[in-house]
Amino acid sequence: MTKADFVRRCRWLIACAVLFASANAWADEKSELKEKALKLNSITGKDPIDGKIKELAKDAENTKKMLKVAAEVAKEKPQPFQYNGAFILARAARELKENEIALEFFNISTQLAMKVKSASKLLESFDGKISLLYEQKKFDEAEKACQELLDLEIDPKFEEAKIIVLEQMIQFKAKQGKIEEALKLTDNLMKLDEGGWYFVRLKGWVLHEAGKYKESAETYLDTIKKLSENKRLKEEEKERWIERTRYILSSVYVDMGQIDQAAEQLQMLLKKKPDHPTYNNDLGYIWADRNMNLDESEKLIRKALEEDRKQRKKEGVEKDKDNAAYLDSLGWVLFKKKQYAEAKKYLLDAVKDEDGQHIEILDHLADVHMALGEKKEAIAVWKKALDTEPASKRDLKRLEEVQKKLKAAEGK
Structure with missing residues (x-):
């Protein structure tokens, strides 16, 4: 063997040794990540689960590695994850924008909830799944998921919750442009709740989505009237729903180009909550966007930023930063x-x-x-x-x- 051959052989052996060592190291790390993922099965209780999800989201780099290993492990037979473990992994994946893995574990947690016939767990995992599908604009898949849930029979408590699922399915139909179907289902719900306000509000949303702004505004005004006359709701809950509806109505008026009416709704909201960041920002922005009341608009938007900072400080937000929408509003009024x-x-x-x-x-x-x-x-x-x-x-x-x-x- 020549000296050159000897050198080449040595280099080859070193390369093989390095490759072998790397493979062993990854195998060890993979085993540790699998064990870490499976330990999530033993976490119980809302606060510990929420705390673990927050912890995993914070350690993004290592959690993403674990999620990929967990996704492989989930394909094993029998599937080794229990409900809590799968649900934690689903939510952590969603936090880190690992959407395919999140959907996979939401599906697993939904199946496990069905297996134990737990209505609360089923609704919890289902809500996570359809929220993710909504974010991804997969409205057809979300609609199918709703229908599958509506077809299930578990217990009386679950039957009561189906009305929420039906409401979501109506919204997904509307998002796909199936307006007639959505309105027909909504009208049927309104008939069942004759004189009620809840499904009138839903109809307002469908009409808004359909671009029927005038009808939507009238329906939301009817919702506020019915809420005001409602004797069953506690005053605090009634005011909360009126506030939500009035805020949505302001947005409908903006879409109609009726800025004075939109401003009127926001001013009514500010009269009750003068320090509310969103209401201050929105009123300032819609005025500024139409070259109206520019000095007052700037004051409102600066107040929105200030009040939002106060709220973040009070809540102890970790990554403190100004709201991008409010910064945009201030930049726009200055423009x-x-x-x-x-x-x-x-x-x-x-x-x-x-x-x-x-x-x-x-x-x-x-x-x-x-x-x-x-x-x-x-x-x-x-x-x-x-x-x-x-x-x-x-x-x-x-x-x-x-x-x-x-x-x-x-x-x-």
Whole structure:
């Protein structure tokens, strides 16, 4: 054997040794991750479960490794996970945006809940599953999941809860454009609850989703009237539902272009809760967006940011950051006041956050760039805006506006 051959052989042996050691190390780590995942079966109680999910979400890198191993382990026969373990893994995966793994474990936890005939566990895991499908805009799958649940017979308590599932199925039908089916089911529920308010509110939502804004506004006003006259609800609960309905109604009026009516609803809400961040922000924003009451709008939006900071401090939020939507509102009102440099500062802060990667916020930033003569930057931001996923009909309308602006900026 020549010296060169000897050297080559040594290198090959070293490489094999390293590869073998790496394989053994991964096998050991995989075994540890499997054991860690299976230990989740023994955690019981709402607070310990919530605490463990929070802990897993915080340790994102290691938890993602464990989730992948757990997904492989779940394919074993017999399937080794119990309800609590599967449910914890599902929620941790959802927190970390590992959606396929989350859905897999929500399915496992749902099957296990059915096996033990636990209505509470079934509804808990089902809620997680359809919420995930909703976020992913898989409305057809969510509708099928609802129907499957409605077809089950477990116990009387579960039968009572089916009304909530039916409500969700109606919403999923509407999201798919099955408006007539959704309205027919809603009207049937209203007949069963003659004189009630709950399903009138649901009809208002379906009509809003269908783009029938005038009918939706009238239905929500009827909901508020029925709530006000309701004798069965406790006063506190009644006021809470009226508040929710009034806030949604303000959004319907915005879609109708009736800003004065939208502002009136928000002012009524602020009269009772003057420090509410969202109500301050929304009123300030809809005025600013229409070049109305700009000084007052700025005050309202700054108050929203201030009150939101107070709330976060009180709640002890770990990763403290300003609300991207509120930063956008402040940037927008400053843009309307032609304070472009100041507006840019807040809008740049807004888009740093994941929640700020929204077509409307990006469009606002691009408008500011253009006002400052920064055409290249504006074009880049508008292109980024076009890559975002529209979440609503408003976003789809905004998408068309951005396309027009981009073409004009590029001279096309």
